[in-house]
Amino acid sequence: MALTPKLLVLLAGGLLLAGCTPDFARVELTPITSPPLDVTVSAAQVEIPVGIAVAVNVLGYDEDDDPVGNIRITPPASITAGVIETAEPEMFILYGQSHGTGSLSFTSTEVSGTVNVPVSIVPQQ
Amino acid sequence: MGPAKGEPSGNREVGMGEVHSRAARYAVAVLGAAALVGCDKDNAANELVGELGNGTFTYLCEVDSDAQCDVGEETSDLALTNIVLRGRFGINYSKTIQGLRPASDLRLQYDDATQLWVGTEPGWVGVIAVDAGKGDDFAHFRIVEPAGLRISRRETSGTFEGSLGGLSVSLSVQGIITLRVAPVNDQDEVLAGGLDCEWWSNSPDVADVVGDETDNVIEVEAKQAGTAIINVHLGDLTAQTTVEVGG
Numbered sequence: 249m250a251l252t253p254k255l256l257v258l259l260a261g262g263l264l265l266a267g268c269t270p271d272f273a274r275v276e277l278t279p280i281t282s283p284p285l286d287v288t289v290s291a292a293q294v295e296i297p298v299g300i301a302v303a304v305n306v307l308g309y310d311e312d313d314d315p316v317g318n319i320r321i322t323p324p325a326s327i328t329a330g331v332i333e334t335a336e337p338e339m340f341i342l343y344g345q346s347h348g349t350g351s352l353s354f355t356s357t358e359v360s361g362t363v364n365v366p367v368s369i370v371p372q373q
Numbered sequence: 374m375g376p377a378k379g380e381p382s383g384n385r386e387v388g389m390g391e392v393h394s395r396a397a398r399y400a401v402a403v404l405g406a407a408a409l410v411g412c413d414k415d416n417a418a419n420e421l422v423g424e425l426g427n428g429t430f431t432y433l434c435e436v437d438s439d440a441q442c443d444v445g446e447e448t449s450d451l452a453l454t455n456i457v458l459r460g461r462f463g464i465n466y467s468k469t470i471q472g473l474r475p476a477s478d479l480r481l482q483y484d485d486a487t488q489l490w491v492g493t494e495p496g497w498v499g500v501i502a503v504d505a506g507k508g509d510d511f512a513h514f515r516i517v518e519p520a521g522l523r524i525s526r527r528e529t530s531g532t533f534e535g536s537l538g539g540l541s542v543s544l545s546v547q548g549i550i551t552l553r554v555a556p557v558n559d560q561d562e563v564l565a566g567g568l569d570c571e572w573w574s575n576s577p578d579v580a581d582v583v584g585d586e587t588d589n590v591i592e593v594e595a596k597q598a599g600t601a602i603i604n605v606h607l608g609d610l611t612a613q614t615t616v617e618v619g620g
Contacts, residue, residue, distance in 0.1 A: 283499075283513065299476050300497060333508065
C-alpha cells in the first residue's frame, strides 16, 4: 500500500510523540532499617555484607524529574544480592546472599529505560 | 508451609507499585530490644521484635542439649541473638506466613529433616519472614564460635561436700549431683543452640553418669570412694570435671 501524505504525517507525528516520552532516569534509595553491620545504600552504590538484610525505600524519576511508579528491581544474575518486595509499594528488602558484585536493575512499567546501581556483597568483617 | 519452615532463597524479579514515601512510618531497627520472657523447654520464648515492626521472632529450644533453656534463673545472662555455631534451634514468627528465608544460606540453613535451623558460619545473619512472596519483616541473629565450655552444678541430693568452681566436685557415697554444661563465648556468656552432647565417666565404679547422656544436664551418682573424671563432649569441644567420692 502506498503511503499517502496524510499517513506520512500521522506516522511522523506518532514517532515524534514517542520520542518525547521521557525515559527512566534515576532512583533515590534510602535505608530505613539499621542492620547490625554497616551497609551503604545510595543511587551510586549498594554495599551489603553477606547475610545482612536492609529495608530500602525506593523512589524513581524520569528525565523530566517526575516521579515514576511501578518500579521493579532485578538482582544480578549471579546469586549475590537478593531482593524481595514488601507490602509497602515503595519498600524493598535487599540482602546479601554471597560474596560478589553486580548491578541492581531498576525498571518501571510506566516508562522505558533501565537504571542500574552497582551492588557489592562483601564479607563480614 | 508453616511459620518456621525454611524456603530456598534465590534471585528473581520483584515489582513495586506506585512510589510514594512512607518511610516515616517505620521505626529504626529495634534489634537488641529483645524481651526476655522466661525460658524452659516447654515454653521457650525469647522474643525479638522484627526490624520493620510488623512481627515478632521467637527463639525456640528444640534440642535437649540447648543451654538457652536449662535454668530459668540464668536466662537473664543470655543474649538472645547469640547462637552457638552449628547449634540447632527453632524460630517462630508471630504471624501465619508462607515461611522464613535466611538472608544467606551460606550462614544459616534450614534442615527439612529435623525442621531445625543451623548456623553454619560465625557472624550475623538475617531471617526474613515471607508471606505471599513478599517480605513481612526480618531480624538478625548472631552465630558465635564457642570459646569454651562451662560446667556448673545445678543441684544436689544426698550429701554434698566441698565447693564448686566448675572443676571439682566432692560427693559422699550414694550422693547425686546434677551437672550442666553450656557453650560460652569469650565473655563467658552462655550461647543458645543445641549441640551433640555426650557424657561419660572414666571410672564408672566410683562415679557414674545416669540419665540421658545426650542432654547437657546430667546426674552423676557416687558409687564408692575414689576419684573419677566426668567428661563431656558438646559439639566439637570437650570438658572435664573431677569427682572425689568420700567414704
